[in-house]
Amino acid sequence: MNMQIIAQMVVSGALMGSVYALIAYGFQLTYATSKSINFGQGELVMLSAFFSLTLLNIGVPYWLMVPGGLLFGAALGLLVERAGVRLALQQKSEGWILLTIILGLLGFSSAENIWGRDDRPFPTPISSDALHVFGINITPLEISVAIGVFAIMGLVELFKRKTLLGKAFEAVSADRDAAELMGISATRTIMVSYGLSGMVAAMAGILISPITTVGPTMASALILKAFAVAVVAGLDSGFGVVLIGIVLGALESLTSFYVGSGWREAPGLVLLILALAVRPNGVFGKATIRKV
Amino acid sequence: MLKVEDLHAGYGSSEVLNGVSLHVKPGQLVALIGANGAGKTTTMRAISGMLRPTSGRVLLDGKPAQGMGAARIARIGLAHAPEGRKVFGPLSVEDNLLLGAFSRLPHFFGFHAQAAEELQRVYELFPRLLERRAQAAGTLSGGEQQMLAIARALMAKPKVILLDEPSMGLAPVIVQEVFNIIRRLKEAGITLLLVEQFAKSALEVADYAYVMEHGQIAVAGTPAELNKNEKVLAAYLG
């Protein structure tokens, strides 16, 4: 058991895990205001990645592509809210589960046909030459992923805590009726939450594309992991997702190395089912009071 | 300032309000009293938009407001401190207050400066809230939460404040405090519609009062007139 190899596995796995955390973070945004999440979020990540790739291919410079991709993600998020979520929320049903799944499917099929089924490389100006830090190989690309993840999470937290609209967010999730009485439109707040969530997903897509390449199925495995992280940490756990994401990423890396690459998916899935069995509200989640 | 004409509203197939009409003049404190189940809270909710009326009119400063959603009605100048207070538990006291002014503050940055003046006014009225400004609202006692709910409504600098059962669930001593605050608000010229279970306390501060029974206004008049009215007592115990 070479400690160095283990450390290597853990670090690269943790970096991947931070992306899971990022997407899980996006789930929390919509769950907070509306108790709903986009089951087609994986397709949203993938479509934003493809869009960003297309931007690069038609000559848009890298630094311009990023906001372009983020805006596209936000727009998709708004579309999901309008077409898949709003009606169900109005009817106080959970029809959005099925509807967001359907929209994701539509997105997947469109991507397959517009961009084809093959995986494509995603060009990036950041180098992939490994640096040696404390005996571990780590590329600037991987570091940029970590920076990107924390940067955007930080931005969103800043929004939530320092802007009035962000506080309104919290208010709508705490007590929707009372928030309306303050002049805060719950519908608009939920729209914003979905736009933000889409933006976060797009960021995740842009960050991992250079590493995983871009293809219709790029996010399907990713999204399951993100779900696992969101549920295990708790859909209202704030930064708990970061911890769980990193742990999961590291676990996967180790499993892949020691048990076999095909089994990579297993820890996340098993963890999810176990977590639901033991702590349905999540490790860091809060219990709710029932009202009759 | 606030005029309600022949308002009908209900939940599902049951109609609770059968034609409620009332009038609050600027600067007045009008009380809406009556036994439980008479429809007082339903009336408030129908006015503020939490409940959509089936027919009738609500006029705020002359402009029709019935049928608009609660958020819009709040934005045109009606503040409702709801029954049960409904403060935002996980948010701090100060955040709750800032949100009270949401409709007139910039949504992103710069709101602290714009809200400063009103915040100071509110803290002067409610020193206990100043003490606890950074505390989570859910940890406050019932009486403090009621203060917060009233203060939150004030922050909007509204044309009319609807106060729904401010004394509910509070110890008598605290209720006294709350009514002192209400008196001070009235002295400051704020227009108030007050719903209360405690007829006597409400009548002590009100300029005018309506007594509700079975979804309608049964009696109306000045406190002096009503105190002598036997029907008022009957409406309470019957």
Add this chain to the structure above:
Amino acid sequence: MLKRLLLLRGAEIILLLALAAVPLLVNNTYALGLLTLLAIYGILLIGLDVTVGYLGQVNLAQAAFLGLGAYAAGLAVTTLGLGMLAALSISLLVGLLLGGLLAFPALRLDGPQFALATLSFSALSTTVLNEWESLTSGAQGLSLSRPTWLGLSMDAQGFYWLCLLMLAVVWMVMRNLLGSQWGRAFEALRDSPIATDAMGVGTFRHKVAGFALGSALGGLAGGLYAFNFQYLQPQSFTYDLMVILLLGVVLGGRKSLWGAFFGACLIVLLPNLLSNKFLFELISAAGLLLAVLAGVRAWLRKTAQPFQILAPIVAMALLVVGGLLVENTENWRKAIFALMLFSVVVGLPDGVMGYVAKLLTKLLRVPPAEIAATASLDSVLPVRQGDAAIQLELQNLQRHFGGVKAVDGISLTVRAGQVHGLIGPNGSGKSTAVNVISGLYAPSGGEIRLLGKRLPSGSLFKVAREGVSRTFQNLQLFGELTALDNVMVALKGVYRTPLPLVLLGFGRAEEQRAQAEAMALLELVGLKAQARMAAKDLTYGAQRFLEIARALARKPVLLILDEPAAGLAHPDVQVLIALIKAIHARCITVILIEHHMDVVSELCDVVTVLDGGKVIAAGVPDEVKRDPKVIKAYLGVVQEAVSPEAADGKEVPAC
């Protein structure tokens, strides 16, 4: 009665015979293959419908159970050399056990978490099937040959008849199950899990049973699938298939065996539909037409939101236009399914068969099912011993929410056979106290004893089992169920037939008895004529009375009525008073939370007054009403002579 039986059972028998006769009339192996697949998917979808239709959850694991059942059967044959019967039993069992195992964690929470758990299970299954190559041969696939059935080898025709037979058996068994108290329980817990628990019907155990059953059927279908294709690959059982299954169930119609069948037809014919462009365009155009017609109808009647009307039209239009523009519809398979499913979920929530069933019922004038003759009330609610012994005791009960002390040290005693009023101003803690007693909340402190024994805390189900029954301040009816069904869900002591016998159809006699008892209760509350109406369609007053009838079905030791008069019009209040007197006459102990003073005075033997979470007075109503503390709490004024309620001489009958 005979007409109804004839029409319903007749239709089923005709279908079965028609399907069975096909291979005898037509000599086409391709058609035979399709029909075999139809039977298999029929079983699969019936299983899926249990969770999706009856329990109302999005179940994403059914394709996985198909795969697991298939591999189980395949391995049983290849490694254990078992015959078909044994192998199929194994696949059924695998589905049942794994389903039950998954249900435990997955069903503790509803909605999205459940969907996620099933999704993860599905992905996990695929991983295991792919990676455990020593067992399953992984992605290379598992080949097997169709085994013998009790020694007889089967050709394609024989196998088809076996599948058809299985479908018929499953159909019959499920019909029996879903028409019994189990089916009612499934629907009840979908409409109001809180009320289901409070009526002593364990929400959790029923959810697990329903899910395990659906998975068992998935497993069985898997076994048949394996013997049909005789070759298995893990990638056949993934998410893609799951979406198609959902499409089948939703489009066909939820909560309907016929719907599941129709959905199965759709799934089986889908590949043909897609490859034939002309047929595709035809059906899309038909769908568009339907969407427009339905939309116009809904718009005129104002029964739907604008989005509900427009979205299906847009989706179907996309299908029509897309089909014309696109070269190869096969490539756009998923998008096509998505658009179809979208239209149906938004615009036709009952599915095709749901709509057709309503239409046919009207056209053919199918009479509704007969209801059993009403039982005598004495047999349902026998008069109890009203010896005024101590029934319920609260000792220093506490319940806090954050900083708010909703219940702050309440002690009281409720005696058998009495109507005990619990009154107080808004926010005084009455409802909270009662919510703690009934088990919705666990107490923060203090003790509750029923007949001397400590009541379980924090579990509506456990408290209900001890004989406590209640109504709710905000109605918790099973909206989609009929009034009769609402009461039948809660009936205690009638359903004794064990589950296996119910499946075989031996539960009919007790169903009749249950109906008779439920009708007696409906008669008591004056709702006998509305027995067949859906609870959500009743008037508000009727709904309140229905909740009381349902609570009485528990034959409770203690009945809690939480503001039963709330929102009632004056005449209904009088009916309520008479009803509670009738209940009192049977010496059933009642805790009554009320505001209406006239109700309290007329009905209560004893009254406890709360204020600010504490008891401020207790005693006989007349005394309590004159207690200055009480008057102050209610009116805020200390008054001398408050005229007592005009006693109209009606005494509350002693017990």
